[in-house]
Amino acid sequence: MRQSLRIVIAEDAVLLREGLVHLLERFGHRVLASVGDGPALLAAAREHRPDLVITDVRMPPGQTDEGLRAARLIQAGQPGLAVLVLSQYVEQTFADELLDDRRAGAGTGYLLKERIGDVEEFADAVTRVAAGATVVDPEVVRQLLARRRDPLDRLTPREREVLALMAEGRSNAAIARRLVVTDAAVAKHIASILHKLDLPPAAPDDHRRVLAVLAYLRA
Numbered sequence: 001m002r003q004s005l006r007i008v009i010a011e012d013a014v015l016l017r018e019g020l021v022h023l024l025e026r027f028g029h030r031v032l033a034s035v036g037d038g039p040a041l042l043a044a045a046r047e048h049r050p051d052l053v054i055t056d057v058r059m060p061p062g063q064t065d066e067g068l069r070a071a072r073l074i075q076a077g078q079p080g081l082a083v084l085v086l087s088q089y090v091e092q093t094f095a096d097e098l099l100d101d102r103r104a105g106a107g108t109g110y111l112l113k114e115r116i117g118d119v120e121e122f123a124d125a126v127t128r129v130a131a132g133a134t135v136v137d138p139e140v141v142r143q144l145l146a147r148r149r150d151p152l153d154r155l156t157p158r159e160r161e162v163l164a165l166m167a168e169g170r171s172n173a174a175i176a177r178r179l180v181v182t183d184a185a186v187a188k189h190i191a192s193i194l195h196k197l198d199l200p201p202a203a204p205d206d207h208r209r210v211l212a213v214l215a216y217l218r219a
Contacts, residue, residue, distance in 0.1 A: 005130050008048055009034040010041035010055040010067055011086070016113070020054065023116070027123045038066030045074040045081075052082045052107075052130045057091060075106060082107035082130045086116075090140055109135040109169075128169055135169040154196045162189040 007029050011017040014036070021031045033044035037060040045053055053074060055067035071083045083106070090112065107129035115137060116122045125135045141164050155163065158179075165175045172186045179186070 003127065003130070005029045005052050005126070006048065006050045007031050007052045007054060007126075008041065008044045008050045010036070010038070010044075010053070010059060010070070012036040012056060012059045016116075020116070023119065023122070024126070027126075029126070037061060038070040041067065041070045042073060045070075046077070049078060050081070052084060052126065054084045054086065054126070057085055057087045080106050082109075082132070084109035084111065084126060084129045084135070086111055086113050088113055090137075090143055107132045107134070110140055111135065111137045112139055133169045136167050138164065138168060141167040155193060159189050159193050159196075162186060163193055166190065166193075 007024055009017060009020050009031060017034050021034050024031055032048040032050055035041050035044050041055060053071055055071055057065055057067050059066040068085060075081050109125055109129040111125060129135050162175055165178060172183050176183045176186045
């Protein structure tokens with residue numbers, strides 16, 4: 001059974017905002033406030049002190065990065081607050097900023113809005129981010145990988161698949177289920193990836209390995 005989370009939503013598209021409220025409540029979460037702009041998000045988060053903030057990147061009044069900036073301000077005042085950012089398109093600069101500015105111990109997610117249509121996957125992402133994991137949209141991962149092809153030439157096709165799933169925040173067991181291989185095989189692939197990319201070994205369930213991989217790809 002999923003934990004019931006206290007959530008604040010910021011999304012300026014009314015239909016999507018109401019849809020998110022309905023979906024989250026369907027999975028047993030409490031939506032404390034649903035707002036449509038950056039200032040309202042700041043006020044709602046300060047009033048309710050939620051477990052998780054779900055916010056669009058671009059919102060009124062400027063339609064630039066109001067949601068992302070508001071999330072950063074909220075986290076500065078509420079250490080450990082988890083943030084899941086939604087975007088209509090892949091905006092690599094915003095993804096980089098969000099991950100680079102990730103607060104210690106705070107779950108962070110960056111998903112395309114189209115992922116909401118996969119209800120179970122979206123609900124799982126919400127739970128994982130609230131629990132402290134880093135969840136990155138597969139399309140964002142693909143574009144990050146494409147930006148750094150040379151080092152990845154050393155990886156086998158299977159290792160690239162594992163790396164992409166690692167960057168989505170998947171556990172070893174989840175990767176094994178997705179690729180229909182054993183946990184031991186996944187652990188072996190991860191050890192090989194870390195070695196080939198000159199990354200230090202990490203505990204199998206430690207999501208910091210995701211940040212290390214993404215930091216390397218963005219360098």
